Amino acid sequence: MGRTRPKIKxxxxxxIPAYYSKLRPFQKLFRTGNPILTYHKLGARPARVxxxxxxxxxxxFRRQLxxxxxxxxxxxxxxxxxGPVAQAQIVITFDDGYVNVLHHGLAPLAENGFxxxxxxxxxxxxxxxxxxxxxxxxxEPMMDAAQVREWLAAGHEIGSHTLNHPHLTRISSxxxxxxxxSSRKKLEDLFGRPVHHFCYPYGDWNExxxxxxxxxxxxxxxxxxxxxxxxxxxxxxxxxxxxxxxSRNLKAIWARIRxx
Numbered sequence: 600m601g602r603t604r605p606k607i608k609x610x611x612x613x614x615i616p617a618y619y620s621k622l623r624p625f626q627k628l629f630r631t632g633n634p635i636l637t638y639h640k641l642g643a644r645p646a647r648v649x650x651x652x653x654x655x656x657x658x659x660f661r662r663q664l665x666x667x668x669x670x671x672x673x674x675x676x677x678x679x680x681x682g683p684v685a686q687a688q689i690v691i692t693f694d695d696g697y698v699n700v701l702h703h704g705l706a707p708l709a710e711n712g713f714x715x716x717x718x719x720x721x722x723x724x725x726x727x728x729x730x731x732x733x734x735x736x737x738x739e740p741m742m743d744a745a746q747v748r749e750w751l752a753a754g755h756e757i758g759s760h761t762l763n764h765p766h767l768t769r770i771s772s773x774x775x776x777x778x779x780x781s782s783r784k785k786l787e788d789l790f791g792r793p794v795h796h797f798c799y800p801y802g803d804w805n806e807x808x809x810x811x812x813x814x815x816x817x818x819x820x821x822x823x824x825x826x827x828x829x830x831x832x833x834x835x836x837x838x839x840x841x842x843x844x845x846s847r848n849l850k851a852i853w854a855r856i857r858x859x
Contacts, residue, residue, distance in 0.1 A: 617825065618652070619840040622666050632827025633680045635690040635839040640739060641703035647737045652843040657703040659844055664691075664711040674714040677758075677796050677819045681834040691715040692821060692839065694760060694798060695728060696747070698740045705753050717742075717750055718760035718798035718821070721782040724789075730764040730800075744789060751790065758796030759783050759817070766803045775808060780815045795819065797835075809835050 616624050619636055628634075639653040641660055648654065655663075667689060675688030691708075693700050696719040708715055723729060725743030732738050742750065747757060761767070761778040762785070770778070779797065786794045795818040799808065802823025812820045812835055819834045826838035 619842045620845040632829045636842045637692045637839040642699040661707040668711045680828040681832040693717045696742045716756040718758045720760045720764045721785045722762040764800045767808045
């Protein structure tokens with residue numbers, strides 16, 4: 600059985616934008632907590648893509664970072680996310696470890712003075728997004744060990760995204776513990792540095808999985824639940840906003856027209 604979503608009053612839920620495209624709709628909300636953004640893939644979308652929103656092209660990524668920098672934002676830490684509100688700090692994360700993040704992300708991040716955390720699927724270094732391809736998604740290459748070292752040398756961090764990217768609540772407790780614990784050890788052994796951060800694949804977790812991550816020695820774990828973080832949050836249930844291109848639905852178009 601999957602995790603239970605936190606209870607959020609319906610009126611509060613309706614006020615939280617589903618996705619992050621630009622800062623303006625989030626300005627007030629970001630002042631109430633510690634925000635985390637998550638990306639997956641950077642660059643142009645190839646053919647046969649099912650989940651188009653997981654791609655952000657480089658010009659948009661650069662604009663998003665430039666806007667945050669112009670507003671005074673600097674890089675925060677995942678360790679500090681579930682703590683006192685640190686004004687004008689934001690954490691940037693990437694899930695999965697795609698090569699296109701290395702190719703299209705390093706320059707915009709450096710230009711705007713941001714650091715980022717890349718959550719790596721430890722058994723798929725140098726391979727492809729096998730879990731997505733099995734469901735009909737377009738194949739994308741994953742960073743190999745040398746490319747991860749390039750990412751680290753640029754001043755960024757890595758965390759664990761398990762060994763194989765499973766739904767952790769759909770496998771046995773012993774299998775989940777193996778995915779959580781062994782992925783950390785494999786990354787630490789390979790790259791010679793401690794791995795403090797974990798990310799739940801698919802945002803799939805429950806209290807038992809939460810406890811396994813804590814017991815494995817991680818400092819934080821990130822979810823896909825939208826919202827900002829405060830000292831009231833568990834560091835093993837960090838909320839994040841998914842960044843993507845602006846929605847093209849009529850409601851969003853009308854809102855943009857009214858902003859002009």
